[in-house]
Amino acid sequence: MSNYHIKHLEEYYQVYRKSVREPENFWEEVAEEHFMWQKKWDHVLSWDFIKPEVKWFEGAQLNITENCIDRHLATRGNKTAILFEPNDPKEDAEHITYTQLHQRVNKFANVLKDQGIKKGDRVCVYLPMIPELAIAVLACARIGAIHSVVFAGFSATALSTRINDSDCKMVITSDGSYRGAKTIDLKGIVDEALNECTCVETVLVAKRIHSDIDMKSGRDKWLQPLLDAASTDCKAALMNAEDPLFILYTSGSTGLPKGMVHTTAGYMVYTAYSFKNAFQYKEDDVYWCTADIGWITGHSYIVYGPLANGATTIMFEGVPSYPDFGRFWEIIEKHKVNQFYTAPTAIRALAKQGLELVEKYDLSTLKVLGSVGEPINEEAWHWYNDNVGKKKSPIVDTWWQTETGGIMITPIPFVTPTKPTYATLPFIGIQPALMDEDGNELKGNQIDGRLCIKFPWPSMARTIWGNHQRYKDTYFSAYKNMYFTGDGALRDDVGYYRITGRVDDVIIVSGHNLGTAPIEDAINEHPAVAESAIVGFPHDVKGNALYGYVILKDVGETRDQDNLRKEINQIITEHIGPIAKLDKIQFTKGLPKTRSGKIMRRILRKIAHKDTSNLGDTSTLLNPEVVQDIMDNAL
Numbered sequence: 001m002s003n004y005h006i007k008h009l010e011e012y013y014q015v016y017r018k019s020v021r022e023p024e025n026f027w028e029e030v031a032e033e034h035f036m037w038q039k040k041w042d043h044v045l046s047w048d049f050i051k052p053e054v055k056w057f058e059g060a061q062l063n064i065t066e067n068c069i070d071r072h073l074a075t076r077g078n079k080t081a082i083l084f085e086p087n088d089p090k091e092d093a094e095h096i097t098y099t100q101l102h103q104r105v106n107k108f109a110n111v112l113k114d115q116g117i118k119k120g121d122r123v124c125v126y127l128p129m130i131p132e133l134a135i136a137v138l139a140c141a142r143i144g145a146i147h148s149v150v151f152a153g154f155s156a157t158a159l160s161t162r163i164n165d166s167d168c169k170m171v172i173t174s175d176g177s178y179r180g181a182k183t184i185d186l187k188g189i190v191d192e193a194l195n196e197c198t199c200v201e202t203v204l205v206a207k208r209i210h211s212d213i214d215m216k217s218g219r220d221k222w223l224q225p226l227l228d229a230a231s232t233d234c235k236a237a238l239m240n241a242e243d244p245l246f247i248l249y250t251s252g253s254t255g256l257p258k259g260m261v262h263t264t265a266g267y268m269v270y271t272a273y274s275f276k277n278a279f280q281y282k283e284d285d286v287y288w289c290t291a292d293i294g295w296i297t298g299h300s301y302i303v304y305g306p307l308a309n310g311a312t313t314i315m316f317e318g319v320p321s322y323p324d325f326g327r328f329w330e331i332i333e334k335h336k337v338n339q340f341y342t343a344p345t346a347i348r349a350l351a352k353q354g355l356e357l358v359e360k361y362d363l364s365t366l367k368v369l370g371s372v373g374e375p376i377n378e379e380a381w382h383w384y385n386d387n388v389g390k391k392k393s394p395i396v397d398t399w400w401q402t403e404t405g406g407i408m409i410t411p412i413p414f415v416t417p418t419k420p421t422y423a424t425l426p427f428i429g430i431q432p433a434l435m436d437e438d439g440n441e442l443k444g445n446q447i448d449g450r451l452c453i454k455f456p457w458p459s460m461a462r463t464i465w466g467n468h469q470r471y472k473d474t475y476f477s478a479y480k481n482m483y484f485t486g487d488g489a490l491r492d493d494v495g496y497y498r499i500t501g502r503v504d505d506v507i508i509v510s511g512h513n514l515g516t517a518p519i520e521d522a523i524n525e526h527p528a529v530a531e532s533a534i535v536g537f538p539h540d541v542k543g544n545a546l547y548g549y550v551i552l553k554d555v556g557e558t559r560d561q562d563n564l565r566k567e568i569n570q571i572i573t574e575h576i577g578p579i580a581k582l583d584k585i586q587f588t589k590g591l592p593k594t595r596s597g598k599i600m601r602r603i604l605r606k607i608a609h610k611d612t613s614n615l616g617d618t619s620t621l622l623n624p625e626v627v628q629d630i631m632d633n634a635l
């Protein structure tokens, strides 16, 4: 028996031990008992963290959509698979049953085929949170095309970079999108992006806001008429276990975004197994994750993980503040949500609104609360626990990453006693290690260090699209034979982990992963800017906000500084998206640099944090005088 569903703490420890001592036997049993294979594997795992190369279930053949859809048809055909809640609460919610999902995915898959998409081709999906998004993703998987979903809040430049990096042949988008009271001209953004892309042959356009848009003849096609004409039968492509399922971009500390490549079998097994346990999903529960499918959270825990378990998963198109800040609670009441998974930044924003909005709604169906994306601070944890969970719904603080594919450290609700701000224990099969800066593993408890993972797990990303060397350099070079996460963590006296935050130049703003380098590159495009440096500083809603230090080319620049600030944020919006805008911009004469020319961000960080009592070792500074000047003019 594979212990697919863990129900008490002793069982957790027992299953965990097995997953560490005999990982191959453990995952083989899970894979064997709970999934549908066209051909079983020859070999469960082969791995080498030096190359690095990891393969799970080699030799197996399957299609993930048969596992997420077809196999439920006999028993759950009329059960709601996807429950779509639109931006406008006056518009009806849509219940898509497993049978309907099957038909819609097959139709969409046939459209992709008719438009010349073949196994292995890359398809960029740039859609708002409407059913077509999940259906497009599943349709790609149905025929073995590799989907690359780009969050529909990204700018034209960010979109074209991602399309070109993986040579996408097609873009799937919509005429526009709703976001609270606003509408966004998505198709216009796609048109602008495609001026920079020669690889895209076809653009499929879903209608959402019914706006009048330009359709480029030969390239752009309305989706609906093609779907209407397509057949509801589409044989699932036979995929090898290690065939890529999707690419998803995440920011690095330097350079272009990294196209993380996730493969088929291991990703499916791990996301399904972790979904079941981390949320204790039971048949007939209604599960809601508020993330966007443009992020890994949506891939793994709105689409694949829930559907692989035959769950009902909500897709919400809107924002927490529209029509008012009670929207989340209204949806929980309306759809009788049992598991609710959101981000600390949303919790903090909602906590600011006063309790009347929460108390107005019946939240009694809630059983499990989840948190993801950044460390959850103590205050937010208690507010969530007291007012949303009414002290009876355990909070699962789930730590993981785009790269890990699935949840890595988390309490199992009703199994693991929770502790505010702690992600608690490693999930089944996950072997964390804390390292010091010299590469030694820190054994024992009550210790903090850099968080690494010692052993492969089924849903880990296998490479960076087109750049395996960068994959090796970023994740497998800091510590020998280990995957390095980029996060710091501490382990308390009972072995619980608390994630302390990034130790590299990635800053998490409102749960969004932002690299400093691309933002600095964008700022430096402004004709008046000579150089810039970005750091994070604490923000009560966003967790971190961005603080930019900017050197102007003409030191005597007489232009209105507030205008310059606006222009800089405008450039950032165009290059990356509004999420990367700076909260504070300080114009400065210089930046603190080491003799080798490296910006000492540590000092800039301290100034932004208003923590300048001890700046640490500044002996390697080339220009110590600028530090005082920056401190005197700090914002």
Ligand code: WT7
Residues within 6 Å of the ligand: 250, 295, 296, 297, 371, 372, 373, 374, 375, 376, 397, 398, 399, 400, 401, 402, 403, 423, 485, 486, 487, 499, 501, 502, 508, 511, 512, 513
């Ligand atoms: C980074 C990964 C995976 C879901 C969304 C983010 C931070 C994520 C937690 C948590 C503390 C967290 C880490 C991680 N992070 N979850 N529960 N507690 N920090 O995915 O965009 O790839 O970002 O988010 O710093 O490295 P991502």
